[in-house]
Amino acid sequence: xxxxxxxxxxxxxxxxxxxxxxxxxxxxxxxxxxxxxxxxxxxxxxxxxxxxxxxxxxxxxxxxxxxxxxxxxxxxxxxxxxxxxxxxxxxxxxxxxxxxxxxxxxxxxxxxxxxxxxxxxxxxxxxxxxxxxxxxxxxxxxxxxxxxxxxxxxxxxxxxxxxxxxxxxxxxxxxxxxxxxxxxxxxxxxxxxxxxxxxxxxxxxxxxxxxxxxxxxxxxxxxxxxxxxxxxxxxxxxxxxxxxxxxxxxxxxxxxxxxxxxxxxxxxxxxxxxxxxxxxxxxxxxxxxxxxxxxxxxxxxxxxxxxxxxxxxxxxxxxxxxxxxxxxxxxxxxxxxxxxxxxxxxxxxxxxxxxxxxxxxxxxxxxxxxxxxxxxxxxxxxxxxxxxxxxxxxxxxxxxxxxxxxxxxxxxxxxxxxxxxxxxxxxxxxxxxxxxxxxxxxxxxxxxxxxxxxxxxxxxxxxxxxxxxxxxxxxxxxxxxxxxxxxxxxxxxxxxxxxxxxxxxxxxxxxxxxxxxxxxxxxxxxxxxxxxxxx
Numbered sequence: 001x002x003x004x005x006x007x008x009x010x011x012x013x014x015x016x017x018x019x020x021x022x023x024x025x026x027x028x029x030x031x032x033x034x035x036x037x038x039x040x041x042x043x044x045x046x047x048x049x050x051x052x053x054x055x056x057x058x059x060x061x062x063x064x065x066x067x068x069x070x071x072x073x074x075x076x077x078x079x080x081x082x083x084x085x086x087x088x089x090x091x092x093x094x095x096x097x098x099x100x101x102x103x104x105x106x107x108x109x110x111x112x113x114x115x116x117x118x119x120x121x122x123x124x125x126x127x128x129x130x131x132x133x134x135x136x137x138x139x140x141x142x143x144x145x146x147x148x149x150x151x152x153x154x155x156x157x158x159x160x161x162x163x164x165x166x167x168x169x170x171x172x173x174x175x176x177x178x179x180x181x182x183x184x185x186x187x188x189x190x191x192x193x194x195x196x197x198x199x200x201x202x203x204x205x206x207x208x209x210x211x212x213x214x215x216x217x218x219x220x221x222x223x224x225x226x227x228x229x230x231x232x233x234x235x236x237x238x239x240x241x242x243x244x245x246x247x248x249x250x251x252x253x254x255x256x257x258x259x260x261x262x263x264x265x266x267x268x269x270x271x272x273x274x275x276x277x278x279x280x281x282x283x284x285x286x287x288x289x290x291x292x293x294x295x296x297x298x299x300x301x302x303x304x305x306x307x308x309x310x311x312x313x314x315x316x317x318x319x320x321x322x323x324x325x326x327x328x329x330x331x332x333x334x335x336x337x338x339x340x341x342x343x344x345x346x347x348x349x350x351x352x353x354x355x356x357x358x359x360x361x362x363x364x365x366x367x368x369x370x371x372x373x374x375x376x377x378x379x380x381x382x383x384x385x386x387x388x389x390x391x392x393x394x395x396x397x398x399x400x401x402x403x404x405x406x407x408x409x410x411x412x413x414x415x416x417x418x419x420x421x422x423x424x425x426x427x428x429x430x431x432x433x434x435x436x437x438x439x440x441x442x443x444x445x446x447x448x449x450x451x452x453x454x455x456x457x458x459x460x461x462x463x464x465x466x467x468x469x470x471x472x473x474x475x476x477x478x479x480x481x482x483x484x485x486x487x488x489x490x491x492x493x494x495x496x497x498x499x500x501x502x503x504x505x506x507x508x509x510x511x512x513x514x515x516x517x518x519x520x521x522x523x524x525x526x527x528x529x530x531x532x533x534x535x
């Protein structure tokens with residue numbers, strides 16, 4: 001062996017030896033350190049029986065974990081199991097069927113040593129709540145009451161009720177019935193024995209001379225939210241709720257006793273990529289009070305992330321689309337929450353599985369239309385640079401497309417499941433159809449024109465016309481409603497140039513017996529919604 005070869009091998013050996021030492025030192029640093037032990041409980045101050053309690057492991061640098069939940073039962077993959085001990089890093093959840101005082105114990109082991117952390121917590125008995133049907137009460141209507149409360153297993157026969165129905169009548173039945181006259185506010189009281197203790201509940205009910213569904217709509221002229229009662233005996237004027245809805249409130253939805261509005265902000269057509277986001281999603285109660293922001297893009301987002309058309313599903317999840325990046329979602333009860341990433345239609349680039357399933361080379365950049373929840377699925381449309389109507393699972397997995405609607409540029413749509421119809425707005429001539437409002441069967445066939453929407457504002461330009469953003473259906477009343485912004489009231493750039501006299505809310509009788517007509521004029525609306533509960 002030559003001296004030079006020996007020298008080179010020696011260098012390689014010592015270099016390798018040094019690398020091994022460094023690697024071991026880094027591995028030591030990665031694994032070992034001060035052991036921290038502890039856990040927290042999600043919503044600890046608001047645990048009501050029966051409760052699924054979620055424990056968050058805050059421990060660090062431990063080798064193993066051992067959880068014990070006396071009187072609790074561990075949940076795995078959504079199912080309640082019979083055991084109360086687990087060695088998982090963090091349990092999925094733990095079920096506590098009864099109210100009471102509980103404790104959880106976590107033991108961690110590191111370097112042969114064990115540390116123990118215990119935490120006591122309370123699962124409360126929820127207070128009883130008085131409910132009634134119908135939810136909207138007219139004088140002389142029969143009203144049925146019931147109580148929602150925690151029912152101890154095996155104590156059903158021991159529960160007793162003592163109702164004071166506020167109109168001079170009392171009852172010891174579980175579901176008493178009564179009527180009210182004259183209209184006014186009545187106070188209902190309940191004394192309930194649940195088998196363990198006596199509880200009390202009270203509720204004021206508003207008995208009205210007349211109740212009706214409510215139409216909510218926005219007005220670009222003053223950026224406020226309005227409402228109008230539908231089908232009342234007297235044609236009541238629309239009422240300004242005094243809610244600032246910002247610029248371009250494209251989506252309005254009613255969920256229970258809340259209104260959810262998505263505001264797209266200033267930039268709803270093609271702009272420089274670094275144009276900052278300025279949209280947001282907020283909610284108020286039905287009277288315009290108790291307002292909070294649900295979520296909004298942060299300064300590191302640009303205008304393409306702004307929330308455009310939105311809807312609220314039956315579980316309170318808000319779904320919305322942005323300019324073209326995909327559907328997002330968040331629960332309406334969130335407040336100032338982090339802006340979520342898209343989870344549906346987000347992988348449609350060239351050669352992707354989604355593009356192949358749709359049958360195109362690429363769907364990247366296809367402009368978003370609307371998103372709706374239909375029979376436990378997400379339905380999603382595209383317009384402008386895109387086209388078609390698609391179905392996805394609630395988790396964002398592609399199901400299918402509507403072949404007969406595939407070549408249409410659909411700005412917005414609404415499904416009438418009761419009558420098996422889809423109402424949709426085509427904002428750019430496509431697939432052999434001119435721009436306008438259409439109806440088809442729920443499978444996409446038998447397309448018919450409802451309203452050519454002549455004179456509709458050209459805001460956004462030919463390729464990105466803002467057009468109709470919302471269609472609402474009232475099957476009981478027999479009409480669909482949709483916003484109409486005339487080009488003599490709102491110009492290409494979204495500037496108000498008229499007094500709103502040619503704009504408003506239009507409606508069409510779903511049996512086709514009447515021509516489309518204006519229901520409300522003098523406003524310049526974007527998003528609209530119906531509260532289907534008669535109040």
